[in-house]
Amino acid sequence: MLPDVPDFDIYAIDHLPENLIVADQRLIITWDDGKISHYPFVWLREYSPDAGTFNDITREQNIAVTDLPDELNISSTEIGADGSVIVNWQPENLDSRYHPGWLRAHCPSNPKPNFELPKRTPWTATRTATSQAFPPTFSGALINTDKEFSEWLGALHSSGVAVITDLPIAPEALEKVVDRIGPIRTSNFGRIFDVELKAETNSNAYTSQPLRAHTDLATREYQPGLQFFFCMENSVSGGETILTDGLAVAEKIRTDHPDEYAFLTEQPIPFVNTDRDSEYRYEVPILETDHHGDITTVRFTYWLRAPMTGDLATLDSLYSALRLFHHYADHEDYQLRFPLKPGDLIGVDNRRVLHGRTGFSPDVGHRWLRGCYMEREELESRLRVLDRQRRFRSA
Amino acid sequence: MLPDVPDFDIYAIDHLPENLIVADQRLIITWDDGKISHYPFVWLREYSPDAGTFNDITREQNIAVTDLPDELNISSTEIGADGSVIVNWQPENLDSRYHPGWLRAHCPSNPKPNFELPKRTPWTATRTATSQAFPPTFSGALINTDKEFSEWLGALHSSGVAVITDLPIAPEALEKVVDRIGPIRTSNFGRIFDVELKAETNSNAYTSQPLRAHTDLATREYQPGLQFFFCMENSVSGGETILTDGLAVAEKIRTDHPDEYAFLTEQPIPFVNTDRDSEYRYEVPILETDHHGDITTVRFTYWLRAPMTGDLATLDSLYSALRLFHHYADHEDYQLRFPLKPGDLIGVDNRRVLHGRTGFSPDVGHRWLRGCYMEREELESRLRVLDRQRRFRSA
CATH class of the missing domain: 3.30.2020.30 (NE0471 N-terminal domain-like)
Structure with a gap:
């Protein structure tokens, strides 16, 4: 033996x-x-x-x-x-x-x-326009198979976004899918949060106002790696989902705007999220890179920037860099825009792909998403185990 | 107004x-x-x-x-x-x-x-020997007051370890305390885990073997920031708790062994934690530093190092650096060693303070700890809010 x-x-x-x-x-x-x-x-x-x-x-x-x-x-x-x-x-x-x-x-x-994880591939709206299947979309009827599930996870890893359609429209549908990946990351917004209009709210997410392309929870040292949204209802006028690949934006800035790129990767920026019962703070460059110079985190919860300190030249550089980043992140060449339908589940790499929404009228219809966070490493672990099981079966 | x-x-x-x-x-x-x-x-x-x-x-x-x-x-x-x-x-x-x-x-x-967070102060066994109150210890009878609770959290932040004694010996005692800080971080070991002898186990923690000073979950990009242990039973012979301040060890190596310090802060080391249903991998230097050069994470789950790759000189440097780190981390000048008593709750900064235990006989008595993880930023947020509330009261 x-x-x-x-x-x-x-x-x-x-x-x-x-x-x-x-x-x-x-x-x-x-x-x-x-x-x-x-x-x-x-x-x-x-x-x-x-x-x-x-x-x-x-x-x-x-x-x-x-x-x-x-x-x-x-x-x-x-x-x-x-x-x-x-x-x-x-x-x-x-x-x-x-x-x-x-x-x-x-x-x-x-x-x-x-086994090696698939490569991360940046995308823009124009570079994906010829492909019918972007964001990568999978059928809720097939997602129970390991093969389809692996492909969805692989697409989420490499594109930073992947969709499942036609899941049963039920509050537990979100957990049924994400529990197959790994543990959910609980935050001060809870384990699962309901994104809908709330009167006494603690986040702009729970209003009807438009949200530009952003990442969530920039104040956390480990900004959540994955975010999942499951659409329960979407009968409002407006409220379309916006997606921008922050990796593509960062690479564009690296190539065309080296000064701003240096600022974005080197200058720590203070973030704060203050509530009646919490106060998260963290100071870090908007773009984090690893020892290869590859971008590991894009941090852009723009409304959670804390008042910047430093000399006036640094403050000037901050606003130039922010305007530039918004310019691309909000540009139609970089942005996907589509309505979520009830039964759709979308996974987003929250350290890479920015999400947002168009505003909607609070008076007609109802928009209700259920959301949760998870770490990237749970997705990576699941991909490795699914591939290991496949290899055992074929051995 | x-x-x-x-x-x-x-x-x-x-x-x-x-x-x-x-x-x-x-x-x-x-x-x-x-x-x-x-x-x-x-x-x-x-x-x-x-x-x-x-x-x-x-x-x-x-x-x-x-x-x-x-x-x-x-x-x-x-x-x-x-x-x-x-x-x-x-x-x-x-x-x-x-x-x-x-x-x-x-x-x-x-x-x-x-408000500013208290400074982190390195400690060794000899530097704390004159102080009666190390690790900082608080009474379970008083911990319900915001003042005592703040002091415990402040001590945990600055020393990387703080104890509460004489809590009710009940499985829910752990959650009652830590829920007052912030959300628990669930891992593949669950939300709360029971550290006791298990036959069909997936971690060395659940055996009776000795564990040298180590951190937990080195394979996670964000190695858990805090770990809490609550002692339910400890009637075994042996099983003493070991604590070493990894910050003190790292500073000693920085001062006396610059080559090894450079290796430990610069050379990515692969870690792996493989189980039947998970496979976490991450590659990162053992000591992570911020842009000031201050150490932010000590990563030393020594039994989760993956087989190192690279040239033979790099492998030689790895083993020299590991031996040196163990030398200090396991040295009596750096190590606290004491038995946990039922009703004791100990909080440890798992990105800084290494913990371990002496071996114990599996046949006589029972050792049962309940544990959980949490991020450092939850502690920091709670300290800020408690101070804010104090300021509101005194305003």
Whole structure:
């Protein structure tokens, strides 16, 4: 039987080890396609799948690096009949058996993950005009299948927006879908919130006024990664949904307006959301980037900016940058605009895609959306698990 | 009557405006203590507390910067008998009345916030040994008062750990306290989780094995900011609680080991938490810093590191840095160690203070903690609101 792996995944064996060399504190494997992998001793030792190193129920490490001997050595190596790699560790005299598929997938210099998340692809209104299917739209009748559900989630990940139509028009319809992804993130607006006209309200969302393209909850250090809206009723005149890809806006500004781009990515901006029973504050650039320079968060709850402090030149730069960002975010070339129908569920990447609505008359008809937040990582986790299950089925 | 302010706060009027000048697209106020404040037109205009600009129920802005006229002007200014500042905006012909306390507090070049969060103060075992009251400890009998509750929260913010003793030993005791702060963050371990021995488990936390000082959920982009544990039972031999201030460890490494500090703050490290129904992954330096270079997150769920990739020199640096971090985090000079008693509730800043436990015998006695997560910003929001309420009462 092939050795256990230190996770819950399945690893194809596309290549077998042909030769093992121990040298320079590492195990060097030559594979049957000529590729060579180098595994440092401590690296290899800490991922030994034996029950002392990995808890075989949780598949979590039982040890820390400091629990291992200072001087590790391999006294013997062997390639098993099934291609497994067997080494004897000294001074522990521990025999460790490694799965060749796992070793190959985790080659430190050339890893091959079983699954990679789809790429994020920016979009504009004009760049999607030729496609009938934007935003990506899926049928509520089919969403119960893992295949359709995966495709919806994949589209939501790569486009930052994806729709399901024709779900049963019932208050619990939202949770029935999103519970299949992961835990909902509760905020001061509750776990599920009803977006409709409210007299005694604590958010502009609960009025009939128009809302320009924006993200939600800019005052949270981790601005909610995903937002879901389910349409229960929409019989008002107006109240159309607006969507703008903040990633496309940011890339446009990066290319054409480098000064404003530098300001937006570097200058911390104060945000505040104050209510009778809460007061959230956070100071952060409007565009956050990772160590590759890729944009990770667009933060644009424009009505929650706190009064800016700083010298007058900084304040001037702020207003120039804001006007520029609004210019593109509210421009028809960048904006999708469509009415939600009862039974529609829309998922939006709230750290990337801005949403808004046109104003509506509060006197005729009723507009009622149910909404909730969730982290991006729940979507990513679900995509990985669905793909893992697919691989198990096809193995 | 004094003008409204664009938030829910109260502003003391310690100084009155003495003179107003309009020049260079700004209003210049000379105060009665000789201080001078400059308010750019667009800044001043966008915080006009009139009902068109600010929704007087939500106290949120109704407008975006792009809704304002391109060319703003002030045609007249006046200081009211109550010290309010009245300006007439053109071309809108809008009279705006500003509260002098609000204006002074928000002076762009010299703001004076009503409230500032307490400073974070690193601690070690030796630096706290002379103090009887560390970790800061509060009585369950008094925690119902806002004053005691504020002090507990303030201590939790500044020390990263604070205890309440002698709460009623009941499963709901945890929620009764933490619900007063803000919403709990649900994870794949649930909203509230029971830390006790479990046979079919998905986390090392639910075993009897020792756990070195660590943070929880390193695989989440936003590693939970706060963790609360409430002790229901603790009759085992062993199972003592371990606490280490990761901030103190990081500062020690910054001072004495600059190469390792650079690695820990700059090199993204992959983390993975894989289960039958979830697979969370994130890649990030172990120490995250803000634009001031201050440490915002210590990430050290050591058993959730994914197999590292990269060149062999990077892998060598990883293991050196990990050994160094463990060395301090597990060192008696840095570590507090004490048994939790039934009725104790401990709050820990999970992005800063590492926790752990000594192993215990699974056969004698029972150890049962109830736990949950929450974001740091809920604590900060609650501290602000409690202070605001205190100021309203004393006004």
